[in-house]
Amino acid sequence: MAEATKRHVSIAIVGTGFAGIGAAIRLKQEGFDDFVLLERSSEVGGVWRDNTYPGAACDVESHLYSFSFAPNPRWSHAFSRQPEILAYLRHCVREHQLTRHIRFDHTVREASFDAAEQRWLIETSRGTYTADFFVPAVGGLSEPSIPALRGIESFRGKVFHSARWDHRHELEGRKVAVIGTGASAIQFVPELQPKVAKLTLFQRTPAWVLPRIDAQFGALKKRLYGAVPALQRLARAQIFARRELFVLGFRHPRAMRLLEIAARQHLRQKVKNRELRRKLTPSFRIGCKRILLSNDYLPALAQPNVEVITDAIREVREHAIVTSDGREHELDTIIFGTGFHVTDLPFAKHVRGRAGRTLAELWQGSPRAYLGTTVPDFPNFFFLLGPGTGLGHTSVILMLESQLELMIGALKHMRREGLTSIEPRRDVHERYFAELQEDVKGTVWTSGGCESWYLDVNGRLTSLWPRSTLAFRKRTRFRPAEYVLERHPPAARARSHRAAE
């Protein structure tokens, strides 16, 4: 059967962002070639394809926010911009010949484990696939969250979310509302401010902002990194060590006061107006929400065509937003910088394990997976960047690579031993979750006095790993004793393979 139409594979990966591409590279490197990447879009890149808003960039240095197994000596800045990161991912796909594995325009609608056949059944918008292993690599920031504002349907102007930017909508001279002041908004607000007639920023909670200490890399440096890769590894190690130390502050929030002093000073320098400064000063401990890095966000807010509104939004009318004080703010464009469905990831409603229950039903609002990766009753399932793998202090690619090593370790073990099924032991999984819940007590995320998207609907911190990435790396060494590993009679499996031929 031709490669492109083959319907049974050993491994089905969903998504071609960092996680999917990283998984594909590592699988190939280890001699696993029978896999597909199911991609809902017609291009690779995940969040770095979707978030094309003006000013989009990464707030983690590129030396660290890239694969250790695919270094890029050509980064132009310490903190890369979105087009360069997307180009890097495309380069990885070409370099490792992944295109033939990718099925573009394949939206995964449902996936369920078929216990009789011992395989995953994956319904996509272009037909059904079956796979021995199912690897969601859909990311936690893939589904935009748009609040249901009263009256929004009556608005006559343009409305879009930052992750679905409408570049055809000319913003020059417009009256624009931005809702939200998170990591995305602080990047695009300074880009819009000089263009628009009026920018009204609706802020629910002010953010702590620190300067971004960026640097441009000249031709010489790039050549040097290309010629002597050890130099780039050294630069990466320095960034890694500095950032890794920060986790101590998140675990001992009193230590974060020093950072607060720096952030207050940054605010004082950039915003001279006392009243505006008051609006922009957070009342929670720094780190409780994601710390934002920007040199131009605060100065943009101090410009005469910007107004920061802190009254709650009451409703939207044809040409305006009305706030709780009864004031009508006239507008022609509304941009939501309101983040993503993280702990209520819609994908979880469409993945069913052996018992027929979906992940969402199992989780009841508190996502959990052993080492963020495997779930009891979901055999042969590796969730990349799954629950509890987010970070507040450094590059999430480090977590991803640990998960990839865990998955590869498991697959190699199974290949060696002739095993066909793996899932975590229920007791190990439960103990892990209880241990994490204990571990997050007293950290800045749970005691810093804020409400953040790190917390789930039950008020639990389930999205973050609360320790160092080194600790996660150590934990994720594959240990067979922690799993239920089985060898199933080959009958059912042979049947499924025959059907695919």
Ligand code: NAP
């Ligand atoms: P976010 O951090 O979740 O921020 C959403 C913003 O919208 C917050 O200010 C929130 O206010 C506000 N908001 C949400 N619902 C609202 C409502 N109903 N009414 C008024 N305001 C509302 O989203 P994001 O800025 O898109 O960033 C999401 C994540 O993406 C980041 O935390 C980060 O992990 C990642 N990101 C990374 C980079 C990078 O440089 N690496 C860049 C962009 C994004 P509250 O604070 O009051 O909830």
